[in-house]
Amino acid sequence: MDETLRMYWELYNELCPNELMIHKNHNLLRNFEDEFIEGPILELGCGQSSFLVEYSKKGKEIFAIDNEDFQLNLLKKRIELYAGKEAGKLHLLNITIPKKEIPKEIFSLVIMFDFLHFFTLEDCSKIIDQIASRTQKGSLIYIKAHSKSHSYFKSPNPGMHQYYKHFFSETDLSRLFDNKNFERIMISDTVQSVRSKFSRELEIKWHESVLDEHQVFDSQDREEELKSTKEESNIGYLECIYRRK
Ligand SMILES: C[S@@+](CC[C@H](N)C(=O)[O-])C[C@H]1O[C@@H](n2cnc3c(N)ncnc32)[C@H](O)[C@@H]1O
Structure with missing residues (x-):
């Protein structure tokens, strides 16, 4: 992760305490919480993760995977603060x-939120094969990924497509989560055209600290740089919940 993204997540940590983060996260799993199986x-x-913080109070064992230690450390602090002694065993894994392979447990719930769009469809297929072998009948899988309605999908900037490797259609997801192994219990296709005040202000504040870091202090230059951050564009994403057959 580059330094500017790290600055974003640190600012997010500072401005979005646990209760606010959980409140702001629209969590489609809430409809199915009483169906979580053991594991x-x-x-x-x-x-x-807002989900791992929220569900840490359930006392379930948690496997949190990220390839950035600083994110795992911030998550650990959040869970300690939120659940304290109520938290189940927490495995923070830099993978x-x-x-590298996913741990060989049998999970009751697998979450991939704003994650799969960083991979090609071929890599997504490898990831989901591993998930199929680490879940059992009744396990739930919750995913959210950028869709083809996202404004970035049509970006002429090749860097954008190196960073976000795939924008998903419903058909892509149906192929990845084949109905031999997975029953789709929910799909939601969202296009958000205006950010919340909180997100807009967070992004502007982040961009301003990046400009400070790069010592861009001329007010006209700053205004020019901030122009695109202040503009709204479509954020398109698909969310699905699958149940393992
Ligand atoms: C867009 S953030 C989403 C974080 C969280 N799921 C959420 O919705 O708030 C993507 C996260 O995935 C991690 N990440 C990116 N590529 C990864 C990879 N190949 N393996 C493991 N973690 C990765 C990043 O460090 C980052 O914390």
Whole structure:
């Protein structure tokens, strides 16, 4: 992760305490919480996961995977603060997916939120094969990934497509989560065209600290640089919940 992204997540940590983070996260799993089966929870690319913080109070064992130690450390602090002694055993694993294998447990819930779009479809398929072998009948899988309605999908900037390797359609997801192994219990196709005040202000504050870091202090230059951050564009994403057959 480059230094500017790290600055984003540190600012997020500072401005978004646990209760606010959980309140702001629209969590489609809430409809199915009373159907969670026994077993640990896994999140890939967990960052400072709102889900893992919220579910840490359930006392379930948690496997939090990310390839950035600083994110795992911030998550640990969040869980300690939120659940204290109520938290189940927490495994913080610095693993780069898909280079390294996912732990060989049988999970009750697997979360991949804003994660799969960093991989090609071929790599996504390898990741989901591993998930199929680490879940059992009744396990839930919750994913959210950028869709083809995202404004970045049409970006002429090749760097954008190196960073976000795939923008998903419903068909892509149906192929990845084949109905031999997975029953789709929910799909939501969202296009958000205006950010919340909180997100907009967070992004502007982040961009301002990046400009400070790069010593861009001329007000006209700063205004020019901030122009695109202040503009709204479509954020398109698909969310699905699958149940393992
Ligand atoms: C967009 S953030 C999403 C964080 C969290 N899931 C959320 O929704 O707030 C993506 C996270 O995935 C991690 N990540 C990116 N590529 C990864 C990889 N190949 N293996 C493991 N973690 C990765 C990043 O460090 C980052 O914390």
